[in-house]
Amino acid sequence: MMYDYFSSIVSGITAKLEEDPHGIHARKRYALAVAALGQRLYSENARIAWCGVTAPFDLLNSMGVTSCFVEFVGAMLASTETAELFMQEAEDAGYAADSCAYHRAVTGAMLKSAMPVPDFIIGTSSPCTAGLAVMENMAKQYRKDLFVLNVPQSESPAAVRFLALQIEEMAGFVAGHTGQALSKNRLGEALELTNEATVLIKEIYGLAKQKPSPVDSRFLNNFGVVITLFMGTREGVDICRAFRDELSHRIATSAMDPSQERIRLMWVQNRIQFPFPMESMLGDSGAKIVVDELNDVTWEPMDPDNPFESIARRILSIPFSRNVDSRVAHLQELAREYQIDGAINPCHWGCRQGTGVRGIISNGLREIGVPVLNLEIDCVDSRNLAKGQIQTRFEAFTEMIQG
Amino acid sequence: MYFLGIDIGSLSCDAVLIDESKNVVASSVVPTGVRNLEAIARVTKDVLEQSGISEQDIASTISTGYGRTRVANRDGAVTEITCHAKGIQEAVPGTRILIDIGGQDSKAIHIGENGNVMDFAMNDKCAAGTGRFLEAMARALEVDILDLGELDRGAQSDLVLSSMCTVFAESEVVSLIANGTEQREIARGMNRAIASRTFSLVKRVAREIDGLTISMSGGVALNSGVVRALRESLKTDTIHIPERPDTIGALGAALIARERNA
Secondary structure, eight states: OHHHHHHHHHHHHHHHHHHSTTOOOHHHHHHHHHHHHHHHHTSTTOOEEEEOTTSOHHHHHHTTOEEEEHHHHHHHHHHTTOHHHHHHHHHHTTOOTTSOHHHHHHHHHHHTTOSOOOSEEEEESSSOHHHHHHHHHHHHHHTOOEEEEOOOSSOOHHHHHHHHHHHHHHHHHHHHHHSOOOOHHHHHHHHHHHHHHHHHHHHHHHHHTSSSOSOOTTTTTTHHHHGGGGTTSHHHHHHHHHHHHHHHHHHHTTOOOGGGGSEEEEEOSOOOOSOOOHHHHHHTTTEEEEEETTOOOOSOOOOTTSHHHHHHHHHHHOGGGSOHHHHHHHHHHHHHHTTOSEEEEOOOTTOHHHHTTHHHHHHHHHHTTOOEEEOOOOSSOGGGOOHHHHHHHHHHHHHHHHO | OEEEEEEEOSSEEEEEEEETTOOEEEEEEEEOOSOHHHHHHHHHHHHHHHHTOOGGGEEEEEEESTTGGGOTTOSEEOOHHHHHHHHHHHHSTTEEEEEEEOSSOEEEEEEOTTSOEEEEEEOOSOOTTSHHHHHHHHHHHTSOGGGGGGTTTTOOOOOOOSOOSHHHHHHHHHHHHHTTOOHHHHHHHHHHHHHHHHHHHHHHHOSOOTTOEEEEESGGGGOHHHHHHHHHHHTOSOOBOOSOGGGHHHHHHHHHHHHHTO
């Protein structure tokens, strides 16, 4: 059923793109790639791995494994307004309704046998320990092997070596389950593609920084996190190029309306995943999101001759995986680079990263003169969000910024 | 020339009419009820009757509160945060921290020296500690809500209601009554619970409050027990309560209507 569902989306978007073969349509191409990934995950012949967010997807792609982080499922179910059914299943099975809804949704999907059964699971200890717990449960439920990458919280040479050795070991674990040894050549090619995509991603973010910014509030929504799934593939490069080209086109055609960005905002952590008129709510006040915390490149190009260490350095460079000081410093850097007027932190319910450091992030941004709107909302479970309450907070925040 | 502010809250609908010199010419407060359009019509009619002017004499109307988009003839809608900050500057000049506890939300607003909002924090997950909460507690204690404010007079205990969920807190009150706890001690415990939660909101917007003028608006400011508990909690001798704390939002809306029409 799910395979058919994704196939119909793939067909629909393909047909739309064929109507305008020379158009850029970055978001449509991105949606097509995501739907095609869903299709692959539910196809009978694919080798599937459920993973943590920071798993090395380029390495897995080079080994012919269709892989995806579990939170992607929670977000996808929310975006299609079907998450509630699965979250209810998890709650009925005893999971607390206050726990993270990304994980409640994926757990419910697993309990209702709506998830593709993986061949194996690659957990990561960072950034999210709740996600790791989901994967531990998944390993038990499906009786599949779990490999955990323990990610240190520093970039010291010892930490890089420690993680690089684990990644090499992981490649052996994957080969053991697929029966296909790691090809250094294929991995090298994949990392070259990752580098190609990364150059484009940097260009995308560089364009987004312009004032007025060519992005609208939704253009790069979830981009930084989801694009990692396509690293090491030609498809990933093509998506990035489409995003870069669309922004260049918007700038070249002066498609930006300065009145639509009287207030430039930064979104902290994840976006609201279910259909929610955030863009119009902010737009009514002339505000728009020009940067997301998770949209950044913090790593050096991959070295195909030294792949495991390169990948380790990349994982360790992600501020979200590290201590709160790194995260605050990164947010301050983004705030300055994008010249933002304010930041919105959704403080996603049940999320350690979202709620645990709320005060520290607020203080860090306020230190550099950036006001912060702290919400306490659920980005996946629409039952926990009151539209009117959010509207009032958005409006009050923009009124405050405008004085 | 007159300016009208209408604040459509969850419990009450308030209107304030001011003249060009910012004098309050008329005001009205009615229960919002389930038909807020009727409440809006009623407060508008009230202020027109009180002032003896016609609707055409109103140069500008600004609405605020959760029902702000329900006012058909508004010239603008502004959030209650901005309106309360504006209103309190007129009623209690120099206010830097405003605590507003209304029917279904409570907020702390840090106001800058220039009168602009610097930061605000609101209750997010539930209506605990708000007017609705007090209504439920008055019901559980079997007293009129207007008598709730003085109910804790003479209470000495350190009791604090452990649960701030309105439903659970009501159950807790019933249990305390069953265990023979005096009504005044329960009332004090309830006020301390509200103060504790409000204190946290205040600290979120201003880490240091020493020396800052603190004021309170919203209907709950009329509850002297809650105000006493807040003074204790904030370790301050004075929380300024304007003459009509329940109409500060509407006053602010009227002042903004006047400013925008200047």
